[in-house]
Amino acid sequence: MSDDAPALSNVTYDELEVGSVLGTVTEPVDAELAGSLVGTIGAPGEAEVAPPAVFPVLFLKALRRTLGGIPNGGVLAKYELDFGAPLKTGGEVEIEVSIKDKYVRRERPYVVVQFAIDADGERALTGLKTIMWPTGPGER
Amino acid sequence: MPADEFPSVAETVTQETINDYADLSGDYNPIHVDEAAGAASEFGGTIAHGPIALQTFFRSLTEWLGTTAPPAGTTVKVVFRAPTRPGDTIHCELREREGSEITTECVNQDGTVVIGAQASIP
Numbered sequence: 015m016s017d018d019a020p021a022l023s024n025v026t027y028d029e030l031e032v033g034s035v036l037g038t039v040t041e042p043v044d045a046e047l048a049g050s051l052v053g054t055i056g057a058p059g060e061a062e063v064a065p066p067a068v069f070p071v072l073f074l075k076a077l078r079r080t081l082g083g084i085p086n087g088g089v090l091a092k093y094e095l096d097f098g099a100p101l102k103t104g105g106e107v108e109i110e111v112s113i114k115d116k117y118v119r120r121e122r123p124y125v126v127v128q129f130a131i132d133a134d135g136e137r138a139l140t141g142l143k144t145i146m147w148p149t150g151p152g153e154r
Numbered sequence: 155m156p157a158d159e160f161p162s163v164a165e166t167v168t169q170e171t172i173n174d175y176a177d178l179s180g181d182y183n184p185i186h187v188d189e190a191a192g193a194a195s196e197f198g199g200t201i202a203h204g205p206i207a208l209q210t211f212f213r214s215l216t217e218w219l220g221t222t223a224p225p226a227g228t229t230v231k232v233v234f235r236a237p238t239r240p241g242d243t244i245h246c247e248l249r250e251r252e253g254s255e256i257t258t259e260c261v262n263q264d265g266t267v268v269i270g271a272q273a274s275i276p
Binding site: 019047050051052053054055056061062063064065066067074078084087088090092093095096099101 | 179215231
């Protein structure tokens, strides 16, 4: 890992404010990372353009850095991905992370995190990631 | 648009796959990498990061399209319906196609749907 953020976060559901921007970070997208996500995960491959599996990795890296760790006990529920310009490898992306929504359904708390990923001034992807949050309203 | 059949891509997930993905992404959530924590959770054991199971969809989609990445304007909606565990083998099937919209499901070796994914391709 290139970052020094804590591995896990215990930020509660109540502490997250809808509409707030958690931060903007820069991450490299090198050929080695992209190549390892073309075929079987982790197997060496080659990619001049980032395969789609690069984006969930970028989500996790950016969330860890802007939230102060990955939500401890959180479970991935949904993705919505809007693909923009193909992302060439060998450069960097800028990722803005914000809280798009949060809600309770069937007694389970969910938080929707938005990732806006730009490369060379162009939108590469807008992603929404819904996480079943480890704490609900009023819980710590 | 490509053929009606989705390419046959299957992946078997192991705890090593999960640990490798944790190293790749920095996601060391205990439900993925800590067997004791997984056993104590509602899942009764460790579960794979969602994107590991989703890889069969991404691979099938890009092979089907004949590209490395989906074209600009593509939208994908994914629902994770069931956990993927070490030892599971996942593959993805095309369920419905209407114009540029496709509906797919990724299933494990028992036929359990672990992911539902819809894509709209320009």
